[in-house]
Amino acid sequence: MGTKIMSHSKQIAEILHASAVIPVVNIEKPEHAVPIAKALRAGGLRVLEITLRTQYGLDAIAAISLAVPNLIVGAGSVTRAEQFQFAKEAGAMFAVSPGLTEPLIHSAKRSGLPFLPGVMTPTEAMEAREAGFFALKLFPAVLAGGVAMLKALSGPLQDLVFCPTGGITQQTAAAFLECSNVACIGGSWLTPADVIAQADWAGITALAFAASNLREDTI
Numbered sequence: 141m142g143t144k145i146m147s148h149s150k151q152i153a154e155i156l157h158a159s160a161v162i163p164v165v166n167i168e169k170p171e172h173a174v175p176i177a178k179a180l181r182a183g184g185l186r187v188l189e190i191t192l193r194t195q196y197g198l199d200a201i202a203a204i205s206l207a208v209p210n211l212i213v214g215a216g217s218v219t220r221a222e223q224f225q226f227a228k229e230a231g232a233m234f235a236v237s238p239g240l241t242e243p244l245i246h247s248a249k250r251s252g253l254p255f256l257p258g259v260m261t262p263t264e265a266m267e268a269r270e271a272g273f274f275a276l277k278l279f280p281a282v283l284a285g286g287v288a289m290l291k292a293l294s295g296p297l298q299d300l301v302f303c304p305t306g307g308i309t310q311q312t313a314a315a316f317l318e319c320s321n322v323a324c325i326g327g328s329w330l331t332p333a334d335v336i337a338q339a340d341w342a343g344i345t346a347l348a349f350a351a352s353n354l355r356e357d358t359i
Contacts (some may be wrong), residue, residue, distance in 0.1 A: 173200035183348020205231030224251035284309030
């Protein structure tokens with residue numbers, strides 16, 4: 141198991157370095173999925189996380205995978221073992237969870253999907269590392285201590301990289317990206333509910349463009 145999990149960890153690290161910001165999107169209406177994805181890609185972002193919090197998550201992943209093939213689409217909010225296979229069948233290229241459990245570890249291995257597990261404390265980060273995961277999601281990032289926590293973790297856990305997600309805004313994004321152990325950040329500010337309701341895809345593209353320029357070396 142160790143070798144395969146290590147390989148998945150390398151793959152997820154490569155995905156995280158493909159884009160400075162990963163939009164975290166809840167799909168409330170299925171017809172919005174593809175326009176949102178196209179708008180984000182037009183703004184320069186290469187990775188997208190569609191959460192499984194709504195009933196349309198898997199269908200959205202499938203639709204986006206077909207319509208926007210140059211976008212790396214992942215399944216977020218994976219909390220149950222069986223969701224890995226569902227996500228893979230829908231076309232997801234990676235999976236993200238708010239936490240890490242033994243069933244999730246085993247399902248990640250079986251599915252072959254690169255997996256980004258969530259942690260909140262140093263102990264959880266160390267346990268994830270022992271399980272073979274070296275790229276982790278710090279969640280919820282702001283409540284976990286934000287930039288100060290990431291800087292503290294960079295000392296004793298120098299071999300780990302993070303994608304902090306949860307509570308980050310356009311105004312605070314740059315500070316997170318300046319941390320040496322941050323590969324990218326996740327955020328929902330790129331797809332505001334009111335902008336989506338108005339079908340203002342150009343507005344989402346503008347937000348994506350600003351986000352893609354937060355760190356030039358990841359564009």
